[in-house]
Amino acid sequence: MISHLRLGAVVAGGCLGSLLSMTSASASAPTQFRFTEPVSITDASSCSFPISINLQVTLVGRVFYDAQGNFQSVTIQQDTLGTDSANGISLREDDHWVDFIDSLGADKEVGVPIHVQGASGLVIRDAGLIQFNPDGSVVYLRGPHPSLEGENAAVCAALTP
Numbered sequence: 001m002i003s004h005l006r007l008g009a010v011v012a013g014g015c016l017g018s019l020l021s022m023t024s025a026s027a028s029a030p031t032q033f034r035f036t037e038p039v040s041i042t043d044a045s046s047c048s049f050p051i052s053i054n055l056q057v058t059l060v061g062r063v064f065y066d067a068q069g070n071f072q073s074v075t076i077q078q079d080t081l082g083t084d085s086a087n088g089i090s091l092r093e094d095d096h097w098v099d100f101i102d103s104l105g106a107d108k109e110v111g112v113p114i115h116v117q118g119a120s121g122l123v124i125r126d127a128g129l130i131q132f133n134p135d136g137s138v139v140y141l142r143g144p145h146p147s148l149e150g151e152n153a154a155v156c157a158a159l160t161p
Contacts, residue, residue: 032063033059033060039055056081058078072102091116096115106139113127
């Protein structure tokens with residue numbers, strides 16, 4: 001499940017690269033963006049079997065610049081909806097969080113980046129605050145983050161017949 005914890009940030013990164021190469025109409029005015037993208041990945045590391053993750057990712061963001069038009073930061077609201085499937089079983093995933101990324105690439109993530117439910121209710125939920133260094137390492141963690149900490153037994157059990 002860790003493989004898609006920062007999925008939205010990766011998707012946003014591709015879009016953000018093109019946004020940052022554009023010149024702002026007014027150097028200090030923020031640039032806004034919104035897009036929805038289907039994303040399909042295979043998580044081969046969380047369980048002893050592969051998990052097919054199919055999500056619809058919606059990103060809404062605002063890019064901030066200094067007076068000279070240089071990138072300063074971006075705020076990205078990310079909403080995902082989809083399924084995690086394996087062994088003929090599908091679980092519903094519905095995630096919502098906000099990333100605050102600075103010009104150096106440090107990222108503060110707030111919200112519910114992983115929320116997976118099965119027929120009997122909640123399977124796994126990461127929620128709270130995570131601060132990442134530009135290299136992706138975790139600086140600070142608050143709230144339950146079992147997926148980030150590699151505790152995926154509940155997901156594996158829910159996807160096992």
